[in-house]
Amino acid sequence: MQKITSIRKNLFLIFAGFIFISSSLQANDExxxxxxxxxxxxxxxxxxxxxxxxxxxxxxxxxxxxxxxxxxxxxxxxxxxxxxxxxxxxxxxxxxxxxxxxxxxxxxxxxxxxxxxxxxxxxxxxxRVRNIYSAKRLGAIDINYEDLADTKYKGRICTRSGKHSYNIALVASMIAAHGEADTLTWLEKFKLNLARKPQGNDRGQVQAIHQNLCDIALGNSYYFGKMLVDEKQKLWADSVYINFPNQNNRGAHxxxxxxxxxxxxxxxxxxxxxxxxxxxxxxxxxxxxxxxxxxxxxxxxxxxxxxSWGDFKADSLSLESIAKYRKEALKLIDKAKFDL
CATH class of the missing domain: 3.40.190.10 (Periplasmic binding protein-like II)
Known part of the structure; x- marks a missing residue:
């Protein structure tokens, strides 16, 4: 009985060793x-x-x-x-x-x-850059994110929800550059310039310019490239200029x-x-x-x-420094009732 028990024990150890080796090989290969x-x-x-x-x-x-x-x-x-x-x-x-x-x-x-x-x-x-698109009839424009609060753009701007992560990051960069009080004022004035309630995605904002619903829109650069190679959406992309903001100061976000x-x-x-x-x-x-x-x-x-869109100057502030203001950015977006 003792001999049988010993054999079983050895077989178990061999089998366990095989399982371990097999799992190790699998781990090493994936x-x-x-x-x-x-x-x-x-x-x-x-x-x-x-x-x-x-x-x-x-x-x-x-x-x-x-x-x-x-x-x-x-x-x-x-x-x-x-x-x-x-x-x-x-x-x-x-x-x-x-x-x-x-x-x-x-x-x-x-x-x-x-x-x-x-x-x-x-x-x-x-x-990727958080670009500002402009209608072709306006031409390429020299513009800053701060200018989105300028009254000359009243009723002329489109954007997706302020609470989307792309816009939260942009607002956080504004806090890093200007502080919370000035950023709240900027958001409130920016909201007054919207042509419609924030909605849709980044591509939808370019489509809105194509449909003459607005003249200016926020959008990530890579979406512009994706629209240009899409048979249907190329019409939207061809109706706008892609502008890199803040090129004469801190650089694009x-x-x-x-x-x-x-x-x-x-x-x-x-x-x-x-x-x-x-x-x-x-x-x-x-x-x-x-x-x-x-x-x-x-x-x-x-x-x-x-x-082909040209070179641009990027904001040199580290993303880690900007990201620490995410929670404050969301609070300010709510306080400004940006999406309402």
Whole structure:
């Protein structure tokens, strides 16, 4: 009986060892990504990464709820890398302690300081400008975000909800530049200049200019590129000029798409490899061209279409500094009753 028990024990240890080795090999051959970015935008990059490294990329795409899911999964989460569409969502992950710090010479060398966290928990991958579009009949205009409150634009401006993350980030940048009191006054005057109640998405604002509902609109730069290559929406894009605001002073407000390593990343080394791959020259070029965005690397050129819009001066204030005013920005938007 003792001999049988010993044999069973040995078999159990061998079997357990086999399971451990199998799971280790599986972990060493994969990396898990939770992504707010759409599949068609990132899959080509992941396919190249797998071809180069042999590491399989498993992706879960989501429109919302990433932070809630990670918090619910806790230390048992399979997530290694988190991809987001803007700074607000990166900061949310950071503030809820869902990221871990990772730095390398590669990341620190190629990503400008203003587009990464000081504690190395998140990094930008691409950038986009919060542009001001103007109707073709007005021509290209020299305009500042501050000018959206000028009475000469009364009844002539369109925008999406002030509570959308893109506009919250813009308002936060205004607080960083001017303080809360002046930003509230700006929001109140900006609201008086609206041609209609805030609604729709960024593309819808360009469509509204095309329909002569307004003359001026806010919108992210990459949407302009996407409209220009869309058969129907090209008519909208052709009806406007894309203007880079604040070029004679602090520079245009820039937002980002970005990445961070999950706090409990089970495939830590593979995650590091993927993060560094995503800022390589080839990956940056492909990613930016697919998204109609600007590479975060300064030594990689944007696509020919994006470059055709001209060079611009970006606000040099770090996104981390701007993002700390997000809560205040939302309060001011409510106080100004911007969306009502």
């Amino acid at each position: 990396v898990n990504v939770y992504s707010y970015r759409q599949a068609f935008l990132v899959k080509p990059l992941f396919d190249i990464f797998t071809e180069k490294t042999g590491i399989k990329v498993n992706v879960i795409f989501a429109k919302k709820g990433m932070a809630e899911r990670l918090a619910r999964e806790g230390k048992y989460s399979p997530a290694d890398i988190l991809l987001t569409t803007d700074i607000s969502r990166l900061i949310e992950l950071h503030d809820r302690d869902l990221l871990q710090a990772y730095s390398s010479k590669t990341l620190l060398d190629v990503i400008p300081r203003q587009y990464r966290a000081t504690d190395n928990t998140w990094y930008a991958l691409t950038t 820039v937002n980002i798409s970005g990445m961070g390593m999950a706090k409990y990343a089970p495939n830590n080394e593979n995650a590091k490899a993927l993060m560094e791959f995503l800022v390589s020259k080839d990956a940056q070029k492909l990613y930016a061209e697919t998204n109609m965005e600007y590479p975060v690397r300064t030594d990689v050129m944007p696509s020919n279409l994006v470059a």
